[in-house]
Amino acid sequence: MLVVNHVSKSYGKFEALKDINLEFSNGVYGLLAPNGAGKTTLIKMLTTLIFPSSGEILYNGTNIARLGEKYRELLGYLPQDFGYYKNYSPRQFLSYLGALKGMDKKVVNKRMDELLKLVALEDVATKKMKKFSGGMIQRVGIAQAMLNDPKILILDEPTAGLDPKERVRFRNLLSELARDRIVILSTHIVSDVESIANEIIMIKDKQVLYKGSIDEICKKIAGMVYETSIPYEQANMFKKEVFSLSEKQEDGLLKIRFISKKTPEPTWTAVKPNLEDVFLYVYRDDIQESGAS
Amino acid sequence: MKKEKFKIDFPSDEEIARQISFIVKEGLPKKETFIKQVYTIYQQLGFRFLFPNITELTFISILIAIFLFTTGLQAREYFEAESGSVYTFIFVTSPVVYLVICSFSWYHMWDNRTYELEMTCKYDLFQLTAVRMLAFSIFCFALNTVFIIAMVNSYHHISFVKAFLISTTGLFLFSTLTLLVLMNNKSKIIKISLLVGWIAVNLFAFIWSKNFYLLVLNNISISVYAVINVSLVVLYIKHLQKMMQFRKTEGVA
Numbered sequence: 001m002l003v004v005n006h007v008s009k010s011y012g013k014f015e016a017l018k019d020i021n022l023e024f025s026n027g028v029y030g031l032l033a034p035n036g037a038g039k040t041t042l043i044k045m046l047t048t049l050i051f052p053s054s055g056e057i058l059y060n061g062t063n064i065a066r067l068g069e070k071y072r073e074l075l076g077y078l079p080q081d082f083g084y085y086k087n088y089s090p091r092q093f094l095s096y097l098g099a100l101k102g103m104d105k106k107v108v109n110k111r112m113d114e115l116l117k118l119v120a121l122e123d124v125a126t127k128k129m130k131k132f133s134g135g136m137i138q139r140v141g142i143a144q145a146m147l148n149d150p151k152i153l154i155l156d157e158p159t160a161g162l163d164p165k166e167r168v169r170f171r172n173l174l175s176e177l178a179r180d181r182i183v184i185l186s187t188h189i190v191s192d193v194e195s196i197a198n199e200i201i202m203i204k205d206k207q208v209l210y211k212g213s214i215d216e217i218c219k220k221i222a223g224m225v226y227e228t229s230i231p232y233e234q235a236n237m238f239k240k241e242v243f244s245l246s247e248k249q250e251d252g253l254l255k256i257r258f259i260s261k262k263t264p265e266p267t268w269t270a271v272k273p274n275l276e277d278v279f280l281y282v283y284r285d286d287i288q289e290s291g292a293s
Numbered sequence: 294m295k296k297e298k299f300k301i302d303f304p305s306d307e308e309i310a311r312q313i314s315f316i317v318k319e320g321l322p323k324k325e326t327f328i329k330q331v332y333t334i335y336q337q338l339g340f341r342f343l344f345p346n347i348t349e350l351t352f353i354s355i356l357i358a359i360f361l362f363t364t365g366l367q368a369r370e371y372f373e374a375e376s377g378s379v380y381t382f383i384f385v386t387s388p389v390v391y392l393v394i395c396s397f398s399w400y401h402m403w404d405n406r407t408y409e410l411e412m413t414c415k416y417d418l419f420q421l422t423a424v425r426m427l428a429f430s431i432f433c434f435a436l437n438t439v440f441i442i443a444m445v446n447s448y449h450h451i452s453f454v455k456a457f458l459i460s461t462t463g464l465f466l467f468s469t470l471t472l473l474v475l476m477n478n479k480s481k482i483i484k485i486s487l488l489v490g491w492i493a494v495n496l497f498a499f500i501w502s503k504n505f506y507l508l509v510l511n512n513i514s515i516s517v518y519a520v521i522n523v524s525l526v527v528l529y530i531k532h533l534q535k536m537m538q539f540r541k542t543e544g545v546a
Contacts, residue, residue: 044409047409047413048412048413049409049412049413069415069416069417072413072414072415072417073415075413077409077410077413079409079410081406081409082406082410083405083406083407083408083409083410084405084407085345085405085407086405088345095342096338096342096345097410097414099337099338099339099342099416100338100342100411100414100415100416100421101414101415101416102337102414102415102416144410
């Protein structure tokens with residue numbers, strides 16, 4: 001079990017994260033927050049790239065800083081800005097990282113064949129990566145993160161550059177993997193985690209705002225989400241009174257999904273909130289916040 | 294009500310000793326010697342992965358070596374007219390190949406943005422950098438020795454021992470400074486300043502007060518140079534060792 005215990009991180013006077021408390025056991029965890037909220041800082045601390053200013057991160061009761069290379073042996077990590085050697089082929093690059101991860105050559109070769117097939121790169125396994133598309137590079141990144149069959153798999157914005165088909169395949173893969181390991185998925189794309197995460201962690205104002213299952217988090221705005229159709233002329237006035245979540249044209253009218261704390265009007269239809277509704281509501285800007293109240 | 298008495302078998306002396314040794318082994322990881330660590334990393338990675346840009350490094354080294362050899366052997370008039378200036382040349386240029394190949398190696402890593410990935414592996418970038426710097430310094434030491442042999446053959450007034458000691462002092466002084474800056478300073482400006490500054494400061498000192506500079510360089514006795522040399526090599530190895538342990542397990546202490 002991975003435990004984040006009263007962790008704070010400051011850079012000089014700037015406080016990036018404040019008193020974070022989290023627990024991770026096997027399963028998929030979606031770390032959901034807009035860009036700049038502190039997701040990457042938390043990820044970097046979980047991967048020992050930086051250390052907390054105060055508090056500690058424990059793996060099975062021992063501080064990960066103290067575990068050192070023993071902890072890193074258990075770790076699979078895909079950074080947000082995934083770097084690679086352009087003149088290497090995926091096979092060479094995975095061999096290199098396998099060696100750095102302290103793996104046996106035979107094991108690396110066997111695992112590499114499986115993973116390259118899994119991420120559909122077996123046909124280009126010996127081609128230099130400098131000619132690869134963004135999606136192909138991202139798939140190499142995913143393969144390298146899983147190379148050592150990690151007990152803790154940390155992926156920072158892993159679906160960037162993947163096409164819809166690859167995204168679905170990737171999500172299925174993660175669900176399968178999470179049966180016997182901790183998978184932490186940091187993203188600002190709600191759909192990436194909505195279907196697979198056992199728990200969602202939302203960070204706001206440098207602190208953990210919510211941690212729980214999708215259902216539990218969605219209950220936070222239960223009874224406040226509605227849909228209605230209005231003429232376009234009334235749209236601007238209506239949006240000043242409610243917090244708009246999504247809008248689309250339907251039969252010459254504007255179909256709007258929104259959040260309101262007011263007593264519902266007869267034309268409003270109450271709907272079940274989803275994670276995206278919570279995300280948009282939680283991270284709404286100040287102007288929209290005043291409109292919804 | 295009678296209390297039930299539990300009888301627990303006391304472990305045997307062998308069992309106690311075995312458990313103590315297991316706890317000590319797990320809690321206090323055995324510190325490997327520097328040589329053993331270098332050898333383990335070399336065995337695990339092999340030459341190809343330890344120096345992923347070996348072709349470029351070889352090419353750059355050959356180019357700089359040609360430039361230094363040509364300059365050193367062609368400036369006969371100047372070196373013969375200006376007694377002692379040849380030692381200045383040897384001192385200033387001794388870490389140049391090291392400086393360039395280290396800088397190139399770091400640039401390569403920065404350009405490929407592999408830092409984060411390599412730092413989260415079992416053998417992290419500090420350990421790799423320590424092994425690479427050790428290899429680079431051994432290579433430069435050998436190259437400098439060949440350079441000095443060529444210079445001694447070309448200029449008969451040069452003492453091999455003195456030239457060798459001055460060259461080694463220059464190389465290990467610079468490499469130790471580089472290690473100190475790498476490990477203790479996060480500022481990129483300071484790191485770059487050291488790389489560029491070595492040649493600039495030495496040239497400035499030479500131009501500003503040639504007599505004083507030559508006096509310092511030439512008047513140090515061979516035995517003092519030898520002591521400085523040994524101290525610098527020891528300091529360098531100690532810092533490489535420290536770099537190797539930079540993020541290692543702390544045990545239970």
